[in-house]
Amino acid sequence: MQAISADLTGHGGRLDEAARLYPRAETPWLDLSTGINPHAWNRATPLDVDLRALPERTALRALEATAARYFGVDPARIAAVPGSEIALRLLPALGLPPIASVGPSYATHGQIAAYSLESPAPLAGCALLLANPNNPDGRLIAPEALRQLADRQAAQAGWLVVDEAFADAVPGSSLLPHLGADDPVIVLRSFGKFFGLAGLRLGFVIAPEAILARLRHLLGDWPVSNHAIACGRAAYADRNWITTTLAGLPSRAARLDALLERNGLHATGACPLFRLVETPEAKALFGRLARAGILVRAFADRPNWLRFGLPADDAAFARLDRALHRG
Template sequence: MTNKIAHGGGITAAARHYGGRPEEWLDLSTGINPNPVALPEVPVSAWHRLPDQYLQERAREAARSYYRSGDILPLPVPGTQSVIQLLPRLVTGGSVAILSPTYGEYARAFTLAGLRVRQVATIADLTADDRLVVVVNPNNPDGRMLPVDRLRDLYERQRQTGGILLVDEAFGDVEPDASVAPYAASMPGLIIFRSFGKFFGMAGLRLGFVIAEASIMARFEDWLGPWAVSGPALSIATSLMGSDTTAIRDRILQRRLALETILRRSGLHVAGGTALFALVADERAEGIYTHLCRHHILVRKFDYARNWLRFGLAPDEEADRKLAGVLEPDYFRAARPKI
């Protein structure tokens, strides 16, 4: 069995190791909006009753408008992680190719299902035997972005061989024009995953959406079983996806600019990222990670790239000052490796 993957958000474990109470730590280890939006009013009936068809339909209509998916009503799911676990059921024969490095749960899910997994660096490395191709766009953790035209070409390539293309747009809300969702109705065999919690700052709600042809979404819905998404989650999504999200987007971009400014002033190389996180490449990454933890700041490190650290967004200017103070240039001069 493959090992469990260490994700961001492990504040409790970090506090046990480095001290301090979890609530005192600054958590920059996730790619989630650090300023969750205000909760809209949730009808008492959404808490009291099992989610009925009306709630589902309203949420799906709101998602269609928000994601601009045309004739397709996106399927609400209890977080996209839940449907990643189901993906192996769609693959019969051949191999699965994952444009890598990327979110590690894809490779883990396919490997645990006994499928042949190929982690490829470029589209040029794909073969006709790849029955399903996974592209996270924009990518986690390096922010790689394939343009829509390139994705449509890749879809046509998969279609000609009877394969499936999965595009994970979990970090795509800030750049809606980079989404392939508006073309999905004319692209059978394309699957799109969208995350609700990252952009709205509500990861704990555990809500995502699948955009695909009706037969594929029906299979996911059947596999998930009845009442997979809670009534309050559907109600909240309906309200927020139907609202003006300009202020949310602007605040995220302001926070991202503040983060990048701190990192660059500290002499760190920002090698990539998205609106919700920045990827730093530095040979001293392990030492920097420990230094930050000792000051109760958690970032994300990677076992497959020891020189990488991913910094999520800080919630406000006070947190900016804390991060900037810990990343004082004097520390880096002292930590510079001897040559």
């Protein structure tokens, strides 16, 4: 049985590596490895973006103000970044105490952390880092419980860092409405997951102003592109698209649940953009799907886990169903 390449277990979305490792796979590839919304935000008319000019500070602040309204926070507490991945990797440079990550979670959490925990619990003198909703298992912690955890961290000279990359897809899950301006809490948000435009590389950090000042110093005068500024401003203001998307995601997730269940796989998770399956046949199943040109997410440290993103349409659902049924 072919081993799963480490290049396919660190992150999702590496179709080039999958195609190299499985040269006889069916094509075109169906990528279900990322948890990115397959129905991306799009405008009926193209955005007017001047890529010849450097991004203007007024346009950047307008983007941050638009995102702040969407998140329900003060614009003074938000900074745009070129993806929440970059924000994670910069956390150790922001003057925080040592970082303790709560696993299992997004791979980068463990890479930047000095300590690791198996459950979210207060840890004195540390910046406790967790994802909510969690990736890859979809665990969801109520905002009220996170608020209590933040208070307990603050009482012990600690911080709380919450990676809310998938929170847009789960209304009511965000900690942001429960925070004050000076709470020792940092929240990371991703634009690309929910809006389906991961290649745009846009995210946001919501934090006390002193943290944002350090972050802006590290990123410089042009942290994001003109294209990212224009797309972010338009998408966050598109209430019709947001409302329609939020209404449709649960039914698509339920359809994926049913498809997996009838093929003997029980799916778990509270985030409708992806589902986690635990099975002793995970390695064999990953290989079978890859040979069928379907990439799902495998995990080096959890060999019994596979994560499935949402198929985009009827044809993609049918293709996944056929590939699973062949076993």
